Amino acid sequence: MTLPHSLGGAGDPRPPQAMEVHRLEHRQEEEQKEERQHSLHMGSSVRRRTFRSSEEEHEFSAEDYALAAALALTASSELSWEAQLRRQTSAVELEERGQKRVGFGNDWERTEIAFLRTHRLLRQRRDWKMLRRRTEEKVQEAKELRELCSGRGPWFWIPLRSHAVWEHTTVLLTCTVQASPPPQVTWYKNDTRIDPRLFPAGKYRITNNYGLLSLEIRRCTIEDSATYTVRVKNAYGQASSFAKVLVRTYLGKDAGFDSEIFKRSMFGPSVEFTSVLKPVFAREKEPFSLSCLFSEDVLDAESIQWFRDGRLLRSSRRRKILYADCQASLKVSCTYKEDEGLYMIQVPSPFGPREQSTYVLVRDAEAKNPGAPGSPLNVRCLDVNRDCLILTWAPPSDTRGNPITAYSIERCQGDSGEWIPCHEAPGGTCRCPIQGLVEGQSYRFRVRAISRAGSSVPSKASELVVMGDHDAARRKTEIPFDLGNKITISTDDFEDTVTIPSPPTNVHASEIREAYVVLAWEEPSPRGRAPLTYSLEKSVIGSGTWEAISSESPVKSPRFAVLDLEKKKSYVFRVRAVNQYGLSDPSEPSEPIALRGQPATLPPPAQVQAFRDTQTSVSLTWDPVKDPELLGYYIYSRKVGSSEWQTVNNKPIQGTRFTVPGLRTGKEYEFCVRSVSEAGVGESSAATEPIRVKQALATPSAPYGFALLNCGKNEMVIGWKPPKRRGGGKILGYFLDQHDSEELDWHAVNQQPIPTQVCKVSDLHEGHFYEFRARAANWAGVGELSAPSSLFECKEWTMPQPGPPVRCTGIRGAGHIPGATVGTPTVYGGWACHRLSHQFPGGRL
Numbered sequence: 001m002t003l004p005h006s007l008g009g010a011g012d013p014r015p016p017q018a019m020e021v022h023r024l025e026h027r028q029e030e031e032q033k034e035e036r037q038h039s040l041h042m043g044s045s046v047r048r049r050t051f052r053s054s055e056e057e058h059e060f061s062a063e064d065y066a067l068a069a070a071l072a073l074t075a076s077s078e079l080s081w082e083a084q085l086r087r088q089t090s091a092v093e094l095e096e097r098g099q100k101r102v103g104f105g106n107d108w109e110r111t112e113i114a115f116l117r118t119h120r121l122l123r124q125r126r127d128w129k130m131l132r133r134r135t136e137e138k139v140q141e142a143k144e145l146r147e148l149c150s151g152r153g154p155w156f157w158i159p160l161r162s163h164a165v166w167e168h169t170t171v172l173l174t175c176t177v178q179a180s181p182p183p184q185v186t187w188y189k190n191d192t193r194i195d196p197r198l199f200p201a202g203k204y205r206i207t208n209n210y211g212l213l214s215l216e217i218r219r220c221t222i223e224d225s226a227t228y229t230v231r232v233k234n235a236y237g238q239a240s241s242f243a244k245v246l247v248r249t250y251l252g253k254d255a256g257f258d259s260e261i262f263k264r265s266m267f268g269p270s271v272e273f274t275s276v277l278k279p280v281f282a283r284e285k286e287p288f289s290l291s292c293l294f295s296e297d298v299l300d301a302e303s304i305q306w307f308r309d310g311r312l313l314r315s316s317r318r319r320k321i322l323y324a325d326c327q328a329s330l331k332v333s334c335t336y337k338e339d340e341g342l343y344m345i346q347v348p349s350p351f352g353p354r355e356q357s358t359y360v361l362v363r364d365a366e367a368k369n370p371g372a373p374g375s376p377l378n379v380r381c382l383d384v385n386r387d388c389l390i391l392t393w394a395p396p397s398d399t400r401g402n403p404i405t406a407y408s409i410e411r412c413q414g415d416s417g418e419w420i421p422c423h424e425a426p427g428g429t430c431r432c433p434i435q436g437l438v439e440g441q442s443y444r445f446r447v448r449a450i451s452r453a454g455s456s457v458p459s460k461a462s463e464l465v466v467m468g469d470h471d472a473a474r475r476k477t478e479i480p481f482d483l484g485n486k487i488t489i490s491t492d493d494f495e496d497t498v499t500i501p502s503p504p505t506n507v508h509a510s511e512i513r514e515a516y517v518v519l520a521w522e523e524p525s526p527r528g529r530a531p532l533t534y535s536l537e538k539s540v541i542g543s544g545t546w547e548a549i550s551s552e553s554p555v556k557s558p559r560f561a562v563l564d565l566e567k568k569k570s571y572v573f574r575v576r577a578v579n580q581y582g583l584s585d586p587s588e589p590s591e592p593i594a595l596r597g598q599p600a601t602l603p604p605p606a607q608v609q610a611f612r613d614t615q616t617s618v619s620l621t622w623d624p625v626k627d628p629e630l631l632g633y634y635i636y637s638r639k640v641g642s643s644e645w646q647t648v649n650n651k652p653i654q655g656t657r658f659t660v661p662g663l664r665t666g667k668e669y670e671f672c673v674r675s676v677s678e679a680g681v682g683e684s685s686a687a688t689e690p691i692r693v694k695q696a697l698a699t700p701s702a703p704y705g706f707a708l709l710n711c712g713k714n715e716m717v718i719g720w721k722p723p724k725r726r727g728g729g730k731i732l733g734y735f736l737d738q739h740d741s742e743e744l745d746w747h748a749v750n751q752q753p754i755p756t757q758v759c760k761v762s763d764l765h766e767g768h769f770y771e772f773r774a775r776a777a778n779w780a781g782v783g784e785l786s787a788p789s790s791l792f793e794c795k796e797w798t799m800p801q802p803g804p805p806v807r808c809t810g811i812r813g814a815g816h817i818p819g820a821t822v823g824t825p826t827v828y829g830g831w832a833c834h835r836l837s838h839q840f841p842g843g844r845l
Helices: 017-045 062-075 081-147 260-267
Strands: 152-158 163-166 172-181 184-189 206-209 213-216 226-234 237-248 280-283 286-295 305-308 317-323 327-332 340-348 354-363 377-382 388-394 406-413 419-426 431-436 442-451 475-480 485-490 506-510 519-523 533-540 557-563 569-577 607-613 617-621 630-639 656-658 668-677 680-684 704-711 716-721 733-740 758-761 770-779
Touching: 062 163, 152 226, 152 237, 172 226, 172 237, 184 206, 213 226, 280 286, 327 340, 340 758, 377 442, 388 442, 388 557, 406 431, 419 431, 431 557, 485 716, 506 569, 519 569, 533 557, 617 668, 630 656, 716 770, 733 758
Parallel strands: 163 237, 280 354
Antiparallel strands: 152 172, 172 213, 184 226, 206 213, 226 237, 286 327, 305 340, 317 327, 340 354, 377 388, 388 431, 406 419, 406 442, 475 485, 506 519, 519 557, 533 569, 607 617, 617 656, 630 668, 668 680, 704 716, 716 758, 733 770
16 A cells, blocks of 8 residues: 655655656756846846836846845755745745836836937927027018118119220120119210110110110211210119220221320320420529420320329429419429429320429528538338337438537427427437327427537428327227128227236337337237336346336337437346236346447448530449448539539439539539438548530430340340440440339349440349340430330240351342251341251251
8 A cells, every 4th residue: 555655755756747847847947047147147238328128137136146046956855835835936026026126117217218308399499499589680680781772872883894896896885783772774975865766776775684784886887986974873872984985997097096086086186395304403491493395285284294203293282283375384382302303294195105304403501500511301200109209310411511419309299380399319320219299199390400510400390190009900800791881899899897907028129229229018918998008127137126217208108218228238128017907017028138339321332433424414323332221322523623522412312323413514523422321421432533524426326126145044145236326426335224024113234334235134033024225325425215125035045055156148038048057147237146056847947
């Protein structure tokens, strides 16, 4: 009889069904364990920020792992239904715990998603409001611009342009106009309104295409040559534009721009001079005049132009330009040394402008004290600031044997006419700082030269200057808008109202002289809006102490001239900025600064040569003095046998050539030249050889036939033919001028005459085009100026070196010469062609 085994019997044999159930449960537990470990590993490696959903595996704590391990160890020994019940209970508890965690995570995830959605909606709403505000601003700006442009008078964006056309062709006149509202358009021909209905059909065609105005004239005839005007008008204004139409016939120079009829209509009759301008010797403080006569009446008196040293002259309070009864005149009521120079009158003519020139020399005025020097000249104001400036002038040419010891400076405020002495400068310099001036006031200055004999007459007053902050313009920025309007923005607007200024920077010496040093510095940043003044300090190198620099008035400009310095000592300087709110820290000390020594006068010019020009004048040439402080040259003359030199010019000459007028025929003269600088008049050059002024036969005519003989990268060899008329004497040499096609002015190539007809011109620019002109000189003087040569390109020749020149005759017109070598020379007027090393096919020349 088999008894049923007890549930707790551990030693009883297990039935096969129990073993199978146990294996299945063990396998399920192992699979669940592997799944838990896999899910735990995946969750720890991904580390996502969002919460897991209920469908994802949950995480387990350390207590869960311990409980699972205990269940796994006891699973093999517990086979009773109680063990299974405990196992199922534990699994249920674990599942409920995980569901609670997953539920909490899902709620938090939904909260976060809702927060992000709300944040995105708020941001979109804010962007929509911003876009709406910008759109409203744009609409408002467009509305304002439309309102501004809706009431604008007409103006021409592109005006009419003149045309020259052939007969029986069509011409189209066009222009562009802008206006609001659209204007009324009317076309005129020589002030007569054009109505297309009154002319043959198709003669005129007028169109207006949204502001593009056009007038088409078909099959032009000579009668269509006229001035055409278009006038536009609306409620806010009117405007006009005109153009000339010239219809040319097929008659060559008998019509068109080259015709004499057109030239007379444009320039009037041909005007010739019937009198010659003669040199004028004026005296300082006295009047002088120039006048000349014309062959015919000048239709437009304003077309007559007067020049002095190349500068156009206009009428002023003391200078009048007049024209009446075929006579043009220039009158100066009060003469100064600055009025000295080469005067030229120019009048238009159908065949080119006509001109004459002469020199006006100004003598010194009589001094109150005998032996007093002449007056200074060219008084100018430089580096004008709020309360200071630099005054410069040129020394007089004649000291009358007494050296200048000092210069007295006088000033006049505004138009008061009251001259007050304000400073005295030493005699060895023509430059002086003026301080203590008032901002916003206008001043003029004049200078007197002082010697042992007394004081000179005052110089001409300088131009009127207004004291002000000229650096303020650099602190302002202009922004253009709305077709010509501007908005000005200053950096001072961004400064704080209440600010103690920062220290100034970059303290340095902008000018060092033998008697003073001009300090300059940069304004502090930030500087505040309150007005600034500055205090300066100095220190001798090695002393270790700072001493304040006193001034009669507050220093308002970032410039200051220090006058009380000792020679042979070095100083450093520093600056403080002051406003109503406080005093800044001192700036960084400057570099060591010391007064420079007494400046030396410039050396005398070399190679001074004299040539007879006319029966009453002599031409002088000399080598230039190369110095940046050069102001010009003074020329002196004396008769042979006399020891006293006479001043020729009282205004420094800028060039190295001068014609001395007013000499007596039959007398012998010597000449010398002195250079001029701010340090004074330099030493005299060596006197020229005595030259006798006598009746000259004639000056030579102009050279001609310019040719390019050789060309390198930056040099040319130019040749020319001698003048056809030599004036009855030997040609002493030539003066050559060059002109770069990319520049305006001509430049002298040589200062001394060239004895040959070939000149090598250096220091040219490769690839540029040059033209040349020359003058010949004989004992009678310098001759006529030649016409400009053709344009020669400065480009290195790469052909083989030509052989020696060979004189030959008779190949002109020879036609085809079999085997003839190109370069077989032909001589034209003395020029020999060179034999080249190659041939043309068949030997054709």
